[in-house]
Amino acid sequence: MKNASLKLIAPLLSVLLLGLVAANFLTAGAQQPPQRPEPDPLMPLKHALEDAGAPALTAQQEDQLKTLVKNLRDARRSQAPDDALRAAHRAYDQAILAGNAAAAQAQATTIANQIAAHTSAHLQAEATFKINVLNILKTNDNQVGLLQQRFGTAGLSHLLGALAGGEGGPGPGGPGGPEGGPGSGHGPAGGPPPRAPRP
Numbered sequence: 001m002k003n004a005s006l007k008l009i010a011p012l013l014s015v016l017l018l019g020l021v022a023a024n025f026l027t028a029g030a031q032q033p034p035q036r037p038e039p040d041p042l043m044p045l046k047h048a049l050e051d052a053g054a055p056a057l058t059a060q061q062e063d064q065l066k067t068l069v070k071n072l073r074d075a076r077r078s079q080a081p082d083d084a085l086r087a088a089h090r091a092y093d094q095a096i097l098a099g100n101a102a103a104a105q106a107q108a109t110t111i112a113n114q115i116a117a118h119t120s121a122h123l124q125a126e127a128t129f130k131i132n133v134l135n136i137l138k139t140n141d142n143q144v145g146l147l148q149q150r151f152g153t154a155g156l157s158h159l160l161g162a163l164a165g166g167e168g169g170p171g172p173g174g175p176g177g178p179e180g181g182p183g184s185g186h187g188p189a190g191g192p193p194p195r196a197p198r199p
Helices: 002-031 043-052 059-077 083-097 101-137 143-163
Strands: none
Touching: 043 143, 059 101, 059 143, 083 101, 101 143
């Protein structure tokens, strides 16, 4: 009898164990959120080219442009916070609270000089990026000319800035209209960086 009972129990235990393993697997899979596809950083440019009636990007152009965008964004992320600028802000605040106008003015000059240096470096890096993007676009028919004809100089500049990490695309400018139109001026990507936050 015992042998018969063991023979019946063993398969049941195996089925139960398999059921538990399957349930744990399904539960673990359900808890993991679905991975969102990585957004295409070139989408604003692709839409603009289509809108301007320009040739689409070639596979080689896409690879080159994505490399430029990645390198620029990685360089920006790797920049460490400026301790000297934060220290100057603290000294500026302390001088004001102490009523020391001369010290506050001295720190204000230091802050202004440091922000000017950061702005210059930012604009130089952005200028190099935009020129490299234009050089890549010049390899495919008249992409640059058609974009500039459709969106104007300011609109095209804003589009290039959007590739560098800004938002949106060129403004609604066009032949005979204002260059770029509303929203095509220099935004976060097209103009100097905002004032450094206080600690």
